[in-house]
Amino acid sequence: MEEMLEIFGMEFADPFFVYALPWLLVFAIVYGLLSQIGEGVPKSKSSRAVISTVLAFFSLLFAETIMAFLKQMGSGAIIVLTAFIFYMILEELGEEEGTKELVEGHSKGFAIVVIIIITVLFLGAGGAELIGITQMLPAFDPATMVFLAIVAFAIYWMINATEMENEEK
Amino acid sequence: MSGSVIGQMIHNLEGIGFFAYVLPWLLTLAIVYGVLEHYEMPQSSSARGVIAIVAAFVVLPVGGLIEPFLREMVTGLIAIGMGIIVAIIFVELLGYKTAEVQNVFHAHPKVFGIILAVLAVLVFIGAGGMDLVGFDIRVEGEIVTLLAFLVIISLGVWFISREE
Numbered sequence: 346m347e348e349m350l351e352i353f354g355m356e357f358a359d360p361f362f363v364y365a366l367p368w369l370l371v372f373a374i375v376y377g378l379l380s381q382i383g384e385g386v387p388k389s390k391s392s393r394a395v396i397s398t399v400l401a402f403f404s405l406l407f408a409e410t411i412m413a414f415l416k417q418m419g420s421g422a423i424i425v426l427t428a429f430i431f432y433m434i435l436e437e438l439g440e441e442e443g444t445k446e447l448v449e450g451h452s453k454g455f456a457i458v459v460i461i462i463i464t465v466l467f468l469g470a471g472g473a474e475l476i477g478i479t480q481m482l483p484a485f486d487p488a489t490m491v492f493l494a495i496v497a498f499a500i501y502w503m504i505n506a507t508e509m510e511n512e513e514k
Numbered sequence: 515m516s517g518s519v520i521g522q523m524i525h526n527l528e529g530i531g532f533f534a535y536v537l538p539w540l541l542t543l544a545i546v547y548g549v550l551e552h553y554e555m556p557q558s559s560s561a562r563g564v565i566a567i568v569a570a571f572v573v574l575p576v577g578g579l580i581e582p583f584l585r586e587m588v589t590g591l592i593a594i595g596m597g598i599i600v601a602i603i604f605v606e607l608l609g610y611k612t613a614e615v616q617n618v619f620h621a622h623p624k625v626f627g628i629i630l631a632v633l634a635v636l637v638f639i640g641a642g643g644m645d646l647v648g649f650d651i652r653v654e655g656e657i658v659t660l661l662a663f664l665v666i667i668s669l670g671v672w673f674i675s676r677e678e
Binding site for chain 2: 375386389393395404422426466477
């Protein structure tokens with residue numbers, strides 16, 4: 346990505362990327378959200394524009410941190426999306442062999458996988474620090490969390506297996 | 515902030531109080547005028563304008579307190595906004611696979627509404643909103659752990675009572 350930008354004589358550290366993009370992003374998100382609700386909240390278009398502009402200016406103070414987050418999140422998302430697209434191509438190719446049923450048959454499982462991927466991408470890019478919840482979270486180590494997740498999964502699986510047995514009886 | 519011309523300019527603007535006074539002033543003006551115009555109250559447009567200007571000036575002395583809050587809120591907004599955009603891309607990519615007509619957001623509006631509300635509250639608390647509204651509550655690791663345990667216990671009780 347950075348090599349591609351160099352072809353155009355640009356770098357990620359250029360003011361265009363560091364300041365203009367976060368400014369535009371905040372402006373677009375805020376203006377879009379305000380315009381989306383009903384006929385627009387507030388109704389006055391100029392008020393919406395001023396609110397969006399003011400909030401966009403506040404992004405300039407954290408522009409470098411925000412840009413680092415966006416870069417990390419964007420690149421992570423593209424990698425995972427490419428993997429998904431690759432998988433979907435394989436799936437379409439293997440339609441006759443029955444692999445297509447894997448996603449459609451396990452939609453909940455795939456939804457959980459997608460949620461986990463998005464959460465990992467978000468946290469990995471430093472989203473928790475940006476939201477400001479890191480000081481609220483208790484200190485934990487990933488190994489304990491993985492262990493707890495496995496225990497939770499095992500309990501869920503056992504309950505499901507018992508339910509299925511009861512239904513069969 | 516980098517040593518670029520724009521970085522220096524932002525630093526200078528910060529120094530003269532652009533972020534602490536001018537922007538909160540403008541924001542208050544826009545919000546108050548927008549809300550008054552939204553409800554067309556009072557009917558006189560100039561009265562609405564004057565009320566908005568007065569309200570904006572009233573906020574000026576606390577501009578320094580509001581600035582860090584707004585700064586954190588905007589940063590949180592970007593983080594959540596970007597997270598939602600990435601989530602929508604993923605859902606749209608897989609959405610037609612998980613359901614024929616509607617995607618996950620349309621199928622479970624209440625769940626996603628609750629998730630967004632929780633995120634908004636977290637951003638508000640994280641940005642120091644509780645201090646601004648006068649609640650000096652320190653949300654720390656111990657409280658979050660306690661809350662997590664309470665949620666797990668509630669879920670357990672709900673699960674058992676549902677079975678019965």
